Amino acid sequence: MRLLQYSESGELSIHSFDDGAIPPYAILSHTWGADGDEVSFADVETGDSRTKPGYRKIIFCGERARDNGLEYFWIDTCCINKLNRAELSYAINSMFRWYQNAVKCYVYLLDVPSEKRKVSDEYTRTWEQDFRASNWFTRGWTLQELLAPSAVEFFCSEGKLLDNKISLAQQIHEITGIPKLAITGTRLSEFSINERLLWIQHHQTKFEEDKIYLLLGILNVYITPFYGEGTTNVRLIDPLDDKKRIINTKGGLLEGSYRWVLNNPSFKKWRSDSQGRLLWIKGDPSKGKTMLLCGLTDELKKSSSHSLSFFFYQGTNLALNNATAVLRGLLFSLVSQQPSLASHLRKRCLRALYLTLTYLVVDALNECIADLPKLLDLIIFTLSSSNRIKWLLSSRNELPIKQKLKSINAQARLSLELKENAEQVTHAVNMYIDEKLSYIESLEDATLRSQVREVALVVQELEKPKSWDPLEVVQEAPVGLHQLYDRMVDQIQKLPKRNLEKCQLLLSTISVAYRPLHLAELGSLCKLSGQVSTLIRNTRTLIAMCGSFLTIRDNQVYLIHQSVKDYISDEARATVFRHKGEVHYDIFSQSLKLMSSTLKRNIYGLNAPGFPINEVITPTTNPLTTTRYSCIHWIDHLCESTMNESARCNKDLQDGGAIYVFLQTFYLYWLEALSLCKVKDARRFIMYFKGAIEAAPLQAYVSAMVFSPRLSLVRKFFEREAPPWVSIKPPMTEDWSACLQTLEGHSGGVRSVAFSPDSRRLASTSVDKTVKV
Secondary structure (H helix, E strand, O other), rough: EEEEEEEOOOOOOEEOOOOHOOOOOEEEEEOOOOOOOOOOHHHHHHOOOOOOOOHHHHHHHHHHHHHOOEEEOOOOOOOOOOOOOOHOOOOOOOHHHHHHOOOOEEOOOOOOOOOOOEEOOOOOOOOOHHHHHHHHHHHHOHHHHHHHHOEEEEOOOOOOOOOOOHHHHHHHHHHHHOOHHHHHHHHHHHHHHHHHHHHOOOOOOOOHHHHHHHOOOHOOOOOOOOOOOOOHHHHHOOOHHHHHHHHOOOOOOHHHHHHHHOOOOHHHHHOOOOOOOOHHHEOHHHHHHHHHHHHHHHHHHOOOOEEEEEOOOOOOHHOOOOHHHHHHHHHHHHHHHHEEEEHHOOOOOHHHHOOOOEEEEEEEEOOOOOOHHHHHHHHHHHHHHOOOEEEEEEEEEEEOHHHOOOOOOOEEEEEHHHHHHHHHHHHHHHHHHHHOOOOOOOOHHHHOOOOHHHHHHHHHHHHHOOOOHHHHHHHHOOOOOEEEEEEEEHHHHOHHHHHHHHHHHHHHHHOOOOOOOOHHHHHHHHHOOOOOHHHEEEEEEEHHOOOOOOEEEEOOOEEEOOHHHHHOOHHHHHHOOOHHHHHHHHHHHHHHHHOOOOOOOOOOOOOOOOOHHHHOOOOOOOOOOOOOHHHHHHHHHHHHOOOHHHHHHHHHHOOOOOHHHHHHHHHHHHHHHHHHOOOOOOEEEEEHHHHHHOOOOHHOOOOOOOOOOOOHHHHOOHHHHHHOOOOOOOOOHHHOOOOOOOOOOOOOOEEEEEEOOOOOOOOEEEEEOOOOO
């Protein structure tokens, strides 16, 4: 921890202390000014801090600390080297503790004058009224700066003491809504997680990720901060968001449609019998397994006598179709319910669950693309080592899953086959029909009862504005899910030729994409043109022509169901949908064109080569909106297409081919874009300079060019991008050294390292109490 010292002679100095030797100190809470106004760590080191407006805060804090008999003090603007990512990460996770351990916290309110002043001829405004209106109360980091320290004193803009947080507890409670008990020092663990999360509602932060990071100490959890991921990505592991999206996409959840399971003998035994610890709900595609599990999680959530965690696999989303994703999701839910589990995450986290009954629910196991055997091994291990964990799984009735689960003790293993409960499933379908289409009396036709997804699609067609004759729609609906898809395709094929070709391309593109695509990304890959707003509008129009195959949520396009992907990928439909290899090649080819027309040097217009990535604010009109997916995944599609489209790919891979030209012309621009997209990728050049490029994207043109070997191909091709203002360049070797990469991340010395069994991962531990992989 770094602390400032302000001597009586007016000299400012900065000192570093190990965790066990930190002296008593004061700490400042304030509202930041413009970036250029605040004193930075570099300013203090170089002595260039006195000319900045923020220097008055340093003088104020130093003088107050000396008045209180404290030699040292801490200010966030200048005691953290924000260019050092490891240090910034450590500081963010230590912030609550640093404020908590401070002898005094001084709140400097620049917008609160001390003197009474005339506001009109009728009344006089006091400092308390300005205090209530202060911007300090809307600042995000205020939350922990108010709650963590035991002694918080408020000062006006003239530096005069107004009062302390104990005396002002009622006013602060009225301003913020935070309970007085929390303000006056009651342990935060006495308040529920949900209650603590509500405290941040009306607070604003410069970077949206800070809304998550400022809660770390308040929730007593630890994570590695990563600016640029946004709050959406920070909460990517929260299965509650996915569950809500699934329910909305599928037309809502009806309580009566799943309650039949509660009386099923297998479910009752699993829930009440300590021996029955695994229930596998299995069935063919589109039998309603996912909605069934949505309902059962709601049912299990009603009791507070146990913990509940759930995860819904999505094979169409690269981030949610692997074993790692399910572990992140399950742990996120559990830690949200039991913050004390956070301390076990560095140990064997599941062992901490053995003390309380815990239900773990995983839907659509068959959609786990990566490491499914490892996940099943974990499930089997937990069942054999604890009787306090119960698993509820669903999947298609696939042989690999069946064989793995067979190894579980027969008494602990239960299954529920939907085919054997056709009557109950039919009843659930009928309830859905009654709810959605109660005004159509003839919907009791038995032809609609077998497939939940069929009914949902028919309902969606009925809800469209052009559905003039609902009865006719229902009567013409074919039996069988694929037959229903065939009918939807027949309608698409009746479109004008240009629209038909665009719909076929769009559906094929979505079916092979590695994640749900943004409307602008999808439109660009389908060769639609126009500005982003026009592109989005045209893509929406095209999606509307694609029947009910697709759904849009938050401008992201999803397949309505996994069975749609299977249907489109079926070789028998090659006459309708293009071959998968062709689609991969087209995406790769179009991606190169998009990047070649978009990427350029300093695409975000950053001010300086050393501009840190954690301070980059995405422009309102983001030039990477249409090309982000292409920047990240063009190589993936190239690899897939080489296996099927070898002739065309070989031409692109040759010297002078499309890839050669792209890399020779746009390689550095692509690296910059990858950094701005927060992606860690590419090989030798990137690995050698990855630290500099990840920290400051424009370093691809400075450090990476200046310090590359003289015979480096990248240096040769992009010599034009080398910084002209570097007149004295260091003598470099002719070729790359044996060092492929320098690993960074720890703020202290490294104690030990270990390789994974496959030699693809290296783990290291440090005296700073961190582990890096």
